[in-house]
Amino acid sequence: MKRVLFSLMTACLFSTAAVQAVEIRGVTVPDAISIETVDRELVLNGAGIRKKFFVSVYIGALYLVEKSDSAEKIIDVEQPKRVAMHFLYDKVEANKLRDAWREGFEDNVTEQEYQKLKERLETFNSYFDDAVKGDVINLDYLPGIGTRVSINSEVKGTVLGADFNRALLKVWLGKSPVTGGLKAAMLGR
Numbered sequence: 001m002k003r004v005l006f007s008l009m010t011a012c013l014f015s016t017a018a019v020q021a022v023e024i025r026g027v028t029v030p031d032a033i034s035i036e037t038v039d040r041e042l043v044l045n046g047a048g049i050r051k052k053f054f055v056s057v058y059i060g061a062l063y064l065v066e067k068s069d070s071a072e073k074i075i076d077v078e079q080p081k082r083v084a085m086h087f088l089y090d091k092v093e094a095n096k097l098r099d100a101w102r103e104g105f106e107d108n109v110t111e112q113e114y115q116k117l118k119e120r121l122e123t124f125n126s127y128f129d130d131a132v133k134g135d136v137i138n139l140d141y142l143p144g145i146g147t148r149v150s151i152n153s154e155v156k157g158t159v160l161g162a163d164f165n166r167a168l169l170k171v172w173l174g175k176s177p178v179t180g181g182l183k184a185a186m187l188g189r
Contacts, residue, residue, distance in 0.1 A: 022047050022061075027086045029061045035140050038080045043067060045074070048185025049088070050178060058131075059086040060172060062186040069187045071173040075166050081141040083172065083186075087131045098125040104171030104178060117167055120159050124149065124168075127156035141165040 022029040022044065029047045045068065047061035063082040068074050074081070105114055105121055127149045131137065138150040146160040147168060170177075177183040 024049060024059050025056060025088055027059055027088070029059060029084070029086070033063050033082060033084075035080060035082065035142075037142060040065060040080075042080060042082055046184075046186045046188035048182045050085075050182050056088045057092060058088055060084070060182050060186055061086070062172070067188060069189060071183070071187060074187075075169045075173055078143050078162060080143060081165070081169070083139045083169070085131075085137040085139075087133055087135040087137075090133050092131040094129050094131075097128045097131060100178075101125055101171070105167055107176035108170035108174035109167050113163075113167065117164055120161065120164050123157070124159045124164075127151070139168065 021031040024047060029044060031044050032041045033044075034041055042063035042065060045062040045064045047059055050057045050060055061082075061084040062074070063084065064074060065079045065081075068077075101121065101124065105117060109117065124147070128137075128151075131151075135152055138148075140148045140150070141162075142148055142158075143162070146158050146162075147165045148158045149156045172178055172186055173183055
């Protein structure tokens with residue numbers, strides 16, 4: 001009985017450690033991050049690879065105030081959040097990134113919501129140039145302000161509104177996510 005308990009405790013210890021710091025394709029995804037305007041640390045909720053046609057495009061990592069496996073709760077809670085995108089592919093052209101954002105919004109919000117967000121989505125899209133291997137895009141939600149876009153630690157701009165961030169999170173966590181596998185990984189499953 002003692003061996004069984006010891007084995008279970010050891011397994012729990014290692015499985016807990018395994019979900020904290022993650023290394024994916026040679027990229028270390030931190031287990032916690034700080035955002036300079038937020039007074040508390042955010043923890044890694046989950047991370048995985050965005051693949052398209054068998055090509056690894058980027059690592060998507062979701063950071064929250066506290067871990068959750070509920071997409072709805074994560075989308076709706078009014079707390080700081082970060083989606084970090086670590087690019088693995090040699091080059092993703094700006095027009096493909098912009099098309100992907102539009103498609104992600106169109107697939108996950110109603111037509112009425114999309115029309116309300118469309119102008120802000122175009123502002124958001126204007127922040128992106130070609131993404132190359134090694135680039136890191138951080139999409140930080142700052143409650144009461146909006147979604148701040150940083151590329152390789154350079155702030156490109158902020159899109160106002162909680163509604164915009166909820167729609168953005170649905171690109172990964174909504175009813176039609178970019179991929180089911182990445183959604184599950186970001187939810188820590």
